[in-house]
Amino acid sequence: MAYYDRSSTGDTLARGLGWFSIGLGVAELMAGRSIARWMGMEDKTNLIRAYGVREITAGVGLLALGDPKPWIWGRIAGDAVDMATLAAGMEDNPRAGNARIAFGAVVAATALDIVCAQKLHQEEAAYRRQPLPDYSGRSGFPRPAEAMRGAASDAPIAEDMRTPKILQFQPSGPA
Amino acid sequence: MRALVWHGANDIRCDTVADPEIEHPRDAIVKVTTCAICGSDLHLHDHFMPGMEKGDIVGHEFMGEVVDVGTEAKGALKVGERVVIPFTIICGECDQCKRGNFSVCERSNRNKAMADKIFGHTTAGLFGYTHLTGGYAGGQAEYVRVPFADRTHVKIPDGLTDEQVLFLGDIFPTGWQAAAQCDIQPTDTVAIWGCGPVGQMTIRSAVLLGAKQVIAIDRVPERLAMAQAGGATTINFDEESVVERLNELTGGKGPEKCIDAVGMEAHATATLDSMMDRAKQALMLESDRAHVLREMMYVCRPAGTLSIPGVYGGLIDKIPFGMAMNKGLTFRMGQTHVNRWTDDLLRRIQEGQIDPSFVITHTVPLDQGPEMYKTFRDKRDGCIKVVLKP
Ligand SMILES: NC(=O)c1ccc[n+]([C@@H]2O[C@H](COP(=O)([O-])OP(=O)(O)OC[C@H]3O[C@@H](n4cnc5c(N)ncnc54)[C@H](O)[C@@H]3O)[C@@H](O)[C@H]2O)c1
Ligand SMILES: [Zn+2]
Ligand SMILES: [Zn+2]
Helix, strand or coil, X not given: CCCCCXXXXXXXXXXXXXXXXXXXXXXXXXXXXXXXXXXXXXXXXXXXXXXXXXXXXXXXXXXXXXXXXXXXXXXXXXXXXXXXXXHHHCCCCCCHHHHHHHHHHHHHHXXXXXXXXXXXXXXXXXXXXXXXXXXXXXXXXCCXXXXXXXCCCCCCCCHHHCCCHHHCCCCCCCC | CEEEEEEECCEEEEEECCCCCCCCCCCEEEEEEEEEECHHHXXXXXXXXXXXXXXXXXXXXXXXXXXXXXXXXXXXXXXXXXXXXXCEECCCCCHHHHCCCHHHCCCCCCCHHHHHHHHCCCCCEEECCCHHHCCECCCCECEEEECCCCCCCEECCCCCCHHHHHHHHCHHHHHHHHHHCCCCCCCCEEEEECCCHHHHHHHHHHHHCCCCEEEEEECCHHHHXXXXXXXXXXXXXXXXXXXXXXXXXXXXXXXXXXXXXXXXXXXXXXXXXXXXXXXXXXXXXXXXXXXXXXXXXXXXXXXXXEEECCCCCCCCCCCCHHHHHHHCCEEEECCCCHHHHHHHHHHHHHCCCXXXXXXXXXXXXXHHHHHHHHHHHCCCCCCCCEEEEC
């Protein structure tokens, strides 16, 4: 099964990154123009807003959609896209200095994302290495299950719990 | 005394609190010898059930020794007697109790006005389970006050261990009622979603009640192994398509009886409906995840029965009601009418027909309870059922 443990170190980090994604996403969405202007990349305003939507989606995914691993990998892919966009935007840009600061921040976030992904995969591997407990002898019955079939057909079950005769499946139709 | 206390989502602690006292002449005080954590407690722990308050003592599966009895309960109960306490508090006298519909007792919920407003009409009071059902202190504690104690108990004869009888208070009758209300016929295939403790009891009950074929669905390997030990054919929903397998196993017609022993925290492999449920639950647009209900409605044979012991707390979305209506499905659901079944089930335990202690995988002292909630929820360490010793 898809393994994840909602109280592990890896998961705590993933949740932190989830909140970070939402914060960054909201900022990109609401203040896309100012951010673009600060980096000297005003033509990229709509693109930054779209990245904001991507961040918010990843944040919701990390916080609420179960296994965080696919969402962390999604974030790493997003980081790569951010870096490519920033690198392209640095050419002929009088504010390349600011773009470089942003680039540095993305690199730092990527490092955290990778640490988190590794941690989550390590935790899963550690879980899978544990031997499965053997419950094959825990039937609860004194004899093999097959021999117990129908042993309680005499049970007192009141009429209100019964299916009306007409609705019962019978090989020969309703009696 | 020591007790497990709810402080918020993911925050249950073992605290020192005031000892309970007799508050009403029909009360008794029970010294808890053994108690357990139930899947229903997880809904509180994860805070999917509304109506909890900081400081509430949790737990509704417990048993022990009577140490004090109010004047009006003295005829029915004596100090020193050994009892299992059903999780549904019952007056034994109202119209519903007289019919055996104990989980909807009309008088045991002391917050009746609130419940009337929210549910239309009140249901029974429950131990350790939100203020909607009375806000009564629960049984994961050293002592518990049992209201309506003259009726709310099951006396345990000597010669049986706590572990053998503890589950008479909840999961054994719950699995039994889930199967019983399907009115199982010898030709029936019964499909059971969820192989947690309730699912395990349901599997055994369906076998004892004579189902031709019992199919159990989960994705946790050790739970599936335990289901198989009890006589079920298993489906791992992470590895195979539940609908396809169920149709294969029933000659293409679908199971006659479908039982939801999962409830509102259903998981699913990435199906669209389950992703929507999780997102909506996170945004508080819906309170429960209904993947299992939808799957049951889809795969059940027309004119079949859906039995729902799994707990739901509020609103669910995208229920294919038209499909259910046109297929003429019967729905049976509810909290368990515990005392309706306990005489018969106690007798079966005494006669050795079944020993419900097979489900216990972990036994720890009460103060380790908070960690065990997480172990149980995350299905770590092969955990299926946790028993606590105060
Ligand atoms: N009606 C009652 O009176 C009553 C009494 C006790 C418990 N309950 C309810 O019964 C339910 C089960 O309780 P439990 O103690 O066994 O809890 P549990 O959480 O241990 O078991 C639930 C099981 O369902 C499995 N599951 C999750 N999604 C699934 C899916 N899509 N298909 C198949 N299986 C899936 C899980 O892997 C888990 O093993 C809970 O909702 C609980 O509140 C009801
Ligand atoms: Zn329970
Ligand atoms: Zn009553």
